[in-house]
Amino acid sequence: MIAKEHPIDRLSNFFRNWKIGYVIILGLSIRLIIAPFSAHPLDVYVWFETGENIIGGRGFYGNSLYSYMPIWALILTPFVSLYSVLAPIFHATPVSPPTVLMSLGYPSVPLVVDWLFALLVKIPIFICDVGICLLLYRFIARLHGSERLGVMAGAAYFLSPFTLWVSAFWGMFDALPVLLTFLAFMLLVEEKYEFSGLVTGFAVAAKYFALLIVPIALVTILRRKPDKLKSYLLLLALPIVVVSLPFLILEPYDFVKAVISPAAGSTVGQLNLWAIISFLTGGVLPWYFAVADSVFLIFLYAFIWKRCYSRMEPNSSTEFLTKSILLNLCIFYLFFRLLSVQYLLWAQPFLILAYSFYESGNKLHSAGLPAILFSAVRSGLLFLAPVLTIPWASFGPKIEFLASFNDSIIQLLLNGLSVFLWSVVVVILLYDTKYLFEYVTNRRIL
Secondary structure (H helix, E strand, C coil): CCCCCCHHHHHHHHHHHCCHHHHHHHHHHHHHHHHHHCCCCCHHHHHHHHHHHHHCCCCHHHHCCCCCCCHHHHHHHHHHHHHHHHHHHHCCCCECCCHHHHHCCCCCCCCECCHHHHHHCCHHHHHHHHHHHHHHHHHHHHHHCCHHHHHHHHHHHHCCHHHHHHHHHHCCCCHHHHHHHHHHHHHHHCCCHHHHHHHHHHHHCCCHHHHHHHHHHHHHHHHHCHHHHHHHHHHHHHHHHHHHHHHHHHCHHHHHHHHCHHHHCCECEECCCHHHHHHHHCCECCHHHHHHHHHHHHHHHHHHHHHHHHHCCCCCCHHHHHHHHHHHHHHHHHHCCEECHHHHHHHHHHHHHHHCCCCCHHHHHHHCHHHHHHHCCCCCCCCCHHHHCCCCCCCHHHHHHHHHHHCHHHHHHHHHHHHHHHHHHHHHHHHHHHHHHHHHHCCCCC
16 A cells, blocks of 8 residues: 655655745745835836726726836736725725935825735736746756756746846836746747737737837748748737727827827936936936937837848747847847836846856856846935835934935936946847847947
8 A cells, every 4th residue: 555645745745846946935935025015106106096097997097197008907906906805904005105205206106005005916026927937947947958957047037136126126017028028939939920929919018128029020930931920910919909999999098198108208217328318408308309219229120130131040049039139128228218227127038048058057147137236226216215115114204314315416426327337238238149230230349
């Protein structure tokens, strides 16, 4: 008779054979500890305001500061509904912002969300982080035939302080489009072009940066299976149309105004050379600067990928495709006029994948280091702002002297430092993609 295995032993054996489980348990534990005690004062309030409008049956584009495609707002809805049920039980309620937040430049935050909302709203973000971790683990382990390297790749993303900061401290949802974009990339590599187009469509419907994978997909499909191009484009457009159409009908003006603001707004900054322009102009430029910048980027991408199409081999390697994504991100980081700190999360999975092609896997940890440096310097106390939103934090009023970081001289120094650190990221991306630059320009760099 075979002895029955105890459930605890079964669970232990499971995680002994599936080492990525330890990484996930550790990363989730850290996230759940951090989540209730921090939230970006403005962005997470916008999630609260958006959810309240949806539950109240009001159009959220015209009644909130929400300026993204609708997918994230739709994901928020059940968690805001759950919050409305649990808040009276736990006596949780948003409060007026402390004086220190006002002095730090957040006058537009009428309420600071409480610990319960800060926790609930981050749950879907944490789920996306887990998904990215598992995709990296699975893809790199299979690609190189090394479970150890796969676990290292998953840990490099999931336990990165920068990833923790964006997801757990800040509460920004960039993990959602990153998850979808990386999944679309994996499907492209595996030649599942229709599914890749569909997933890319959902990624674009979350954040526009997923469009950066499209020229690579188009060139790859044209070189390998041109008959799949039409179905790829149709499935790419389908989620975008389906998600957008109801809001185009219900709130046409407010919807269009909100979703084009990243590409045609007047705000500039925060990391690249536009940070200096932002300081000199007070952070605002005429809208046509943003439009011209977007048009310039479109023509630059068209030039590069036309050259790539004329020279790309049909059997291009996964490494080539990986570094093609990094090339597109590098161009975006160099020239786009509104480069926020969290945008650096977009490159994380692809940097980790690029490092996995090197002979030694010990370079994986360096994928997050430049981005981590950013988080502590730009916009003065942007890194510490989430901690300051704890409504019961008695230390808040006592540290108003930190508002001196809004002093113009200090802001200039911070902008200069942010440009320097941004340059570190660009150099790393150039190093990883330099042969692609040489490939399309016939000039040596670095």
